[in-house]
Amino acid sequence: MIGVQFIRFVNSVSGADAQQITSRPAGVEAFLPISALVALKSWIANGVFDQIHPAGLMIFLAAISLSILWKRVFCSWICPFGTLSEGLALWGQKLLGRNFSLPRWPDYFLRSLKYFILAFFIFFIFVLMDGAAAYAFLQTPYNIIADVKMLNFFKNISGIGISVIIGLIILSILIRNFWCRYLCPYGALLGLFSMLSPWKVRRNPTSCISCTKCSIACPNQIRVDKALNVWSPECSGCLNCVEECPVSDTLKFDLPKPSFSLNQKTLSLGIIIFWIVFIGVAKLSGHWENGISIELYKKLIPLAEQLNHF
Ligand code: SF4
Ligand code: SF4
Incomplete structure (x- = not known):
């Protein structure tokens, strides 16, 4: 949408009909x-x-x-x-x-x-x-x-x-x-x-059943099933791994302490509000x-x- 609006702006500035200037999308x-x-x-x-x-x-x-x-x-x-x-x-x-x-x-x-x-x-x-x-x-x-x-x-x-x-x-x-x-x-x-x-994907090794569903779901090929906390700079916070985990309270996107975990819905809402x-x-x-x-x-x-x- 921004691209289309910008093309219209450039055309309106450089075109013959320069009286009608379309606003530039910053x-x-x-x-x-x-x-x-x-x-x-x-x-x-x-x-x-x-x-x-x-x-x-x-x-x-x-x-x-x-x-x-x-x-x-x-x-x-x-x-x-x-x-x-x-x-x-x-x-x-x-x-x-x-x-x-x-x-x-x-x-x-x-x-x-x-x-x-x-x-x-x-x-x-x-x-x-x-x-x-x-x-x-x-x-x-x-x-x-x-x-x-x-x-x-x-x-x-x-x-x-x-x-x-x-x-x-x-x-x-x-x-x-x-x-x-x-x-x-x-x-x-x-x-x-x-x-x-401070928020990271954190795995509870006690309840984890090593099914590897989290690693299979990761678009960035991170071995989530082997990590306790995902530190990798490749982690894009998509939370696919968290959504895929079949055991409740085993994989969370969480703070170290106190616990404040986010799922895909709450995280996306947070991102929209932040933006x-x-x-x-x-x-x-x-x-x-x-x-x-x-x-x-x-x-x-x-x-x-x-x-x-x-
Ligand atoms: S949040 Fe996304 S990128 Fe990060 S470990 Fe989980 S699936 Fe991989
Ligand atoms: S999906 Fe959940 S239970 Fe399966 S390996 Fe990953 S953390 Fe463990």
Whole structure:
């Protein structure tokens, strides 16, 4: 919905009938995680909250806060790429009767890829870039219309781009959560923050009957039946394992003490409330809509293809 509204906005700004400007959905900035990372650096270094893509930084902070609270629930309950990935895997199951998984060592190796990609961005933005450079980047015309450039990338997609997307679709049909498991640096970052979460999937070994239903249900191939508490940064808080456990009070998504367990219904309700409150506060406090004028958009959008980041 945000994508469609954003296309309408760009068309209304750049089209012949520029009198009827459609409003720009600020949520489109969720698709600019690198800009959000630079904005975070600038905020920490300069104490100035980004006014070019404030919604991008707020969504980034909301995702991190959610991870610290309830594991990587952003990935399993909110992220549209996660939803797409799950849908493709289900399709693969129907088509081929099963999804495949890689042998242990290639799996370990490939799982480290997303951390390498994350380390590259963290090193580049938090080590090589100083506060002044981060602030200067945020003000560049390139960053101002980074969302438009992203749209143009998909509108005028190259042969290489199409091949990569088709390759990812095929791999996601064959291997469950291929993108999330091996390549997504955003998920890698949230996974690291999620290790701080006090809520974890906790197994009671006394009542557990070792049926392995929890491990079979886990989309991230975690051996829940062998763990007492699931610490893994791969856990996306989907609670499929908890729902599948046949023995009551044996597997819970719980605090260490005092017990306050959540099931899929209460967790999803909590996530919705958290998200609405976080975004609502961002809107009411002026950290959502950017201050870019329509005149500047009109000037920059036709130049989008010529704008580079420096
Ligand atoms: S099934 Fe359980 S262990 Fe696996 S990702 Fe979901 S919540 Fe985490
Ligand atoms: S599903 Fe429940 S009973 Fe079965 S192995 Fe997992 S925790 Fe134990």
